[in-house]
Amino acid sequence: MDALCFLNPLSGESFYARYYAEELARFTPRFPSDAVPLIKQLMASSKAQHRMMGPFLCLVFSAGPTGTLADLRGALTNAETRLLPGFRASPYWEPEAWDWFLTARPELARVLEALAASDFPTFRREVLGDLVEQRAAELRQRLAGVDVIAEQERLLGHRLEEDITIDLLHFSKPHGIKVIGQRFLTHRTYSDALIIRNAAHEILHPPFDATHPSILAALEVLRRDPLLPRIVADHDPAFGYTTLEGLFDEDTAEALEQLITERLGVAVPARERWRKADDGMHVLAAGLYGLLKADGFERTGGVIQEWLGKAAHEGRLGSASLHASAAGVLGLPSEQLWVPPAPK
Known part of the structure; x- marks a missing residue:
């Protein structure tokens, strides 16, 4: 998974490379130069599909073995048998996404071959030593008494598996990445608090059945909002969430996560969080959170999918109600909930 995430900074994009200047300076001289244009090509084509390359590749490959670089290469070669069944059975299945993956397979195979030729596994061990093992031991002790799953089940309204699997990576900044399963x-x-917040957030995806009539009805209301489609169109696409459906999924999860982490005592204050995160684009999350808090949803629990359908039916997801809720959470006038980023 670290190898897949490292493709982002290897592409040269400043959004990722800024986090790994030292590692890139050490690794790039040993990396075949003809592989870099292939990574750039993969990055561009994934953007055209409104997908973040590294996180999306991690998602697809998580349908198969991911322990070693050799595992990835074998799974890619035999993707139809090793990856397709698990990906198709997951909530993330999209035929178009799989088609892109197969189209990108030749270039991706050459990139993974280049990582093997430059001995990325040894390079990673040189960079990390035993830091991952030390951190894992610390986290096991800290997380032993934290029951994130129970809080999530209360708000989602359905049972989850008992365990969460956390992969500790080095090249994943600035993302937290949900993959297949409770992983x-x-x-x-x-920090410990941030990883608990990650756990509280990532396992919520997807927070609802995107094909359910109540969710489709809610989306129709949100599409008529004068602000939300503009945020989707005009925000920095490096943050992801380039469709209204994707933003709705993410911001519902963020609103629920905020309720959960407040109960667990590890929350960032809602106003501070959403005025800063991703250039302030998560207005929908703030609005949903405010409406959920007004209903005492964090105390009563419920089925978020049913709550969203009811809120849409009652007009509470309409712009007047939603914007007023977001304004109260963010401490901003309703007409100033989001400012588009300055052109670069």
Whole structure:
């Protein structure tokens, strides 16, 4: 998984490379130069599909074995048998996404071959030593008494598996990445509180059945909002969430996560969080959170999918109600909930 995430900074994009200047300076001289244009090509084509390359590749490959670089190469070669069944059975299945993956397979195979030729596994061990093992031991002790799953079940309204798997990575900044199953990827240096927040957030995805009539009805209301489609169109696409459906999924999870982490005592204050995160684009999350708090949803629990359908039916997801809720959470006038980023 670290190998897949390292493709982002290897592409040269400043959004990722800024976190790994030292590692890139050490690794790039040993990396075949003809592989870099292939990574750039993969990055561009994934963006055209409104997908973040590294996180998406981690998602697909999580349908198969991911312990070694050799595992990845074997799974890619035999993707139809090793990856397709698990990916198709997951909530993330999209035929278009799989088609892109197969189209990108030749270039991706050459990139993984280049990582093997430059001995990325040894390079990673040189960079990390035993830091991951040390951090894992610390986290096991800290997380032993934290029951994130129970809180999530209360708000989702359905049972989850008992365990969460956390992969500690080095090259994953700035993302937390949910993959197939109750598994997510996070950076090894993130604080205990942040990793608990990651766990509280990532396992919520997807927070609802995107094909359910109540969710489709809610989406129709949100599409008529004068602000939300503009945020989707005009925000920095490096943050992801380039469709309204994707933003709705993410911001519902963020609103629920905020309720959970407040109960667990590890929350960032809602106003501070959403005024800063991703250039302030998560207005929908703030609005949903405010409405959920007004209903005491964090105390009563419930089925979030049913709550969203009811809120849409009652007009509470309409712009007047939603914007007023977001304004109260963010401490901003309703007409100033989001400012588009300055052109670069």
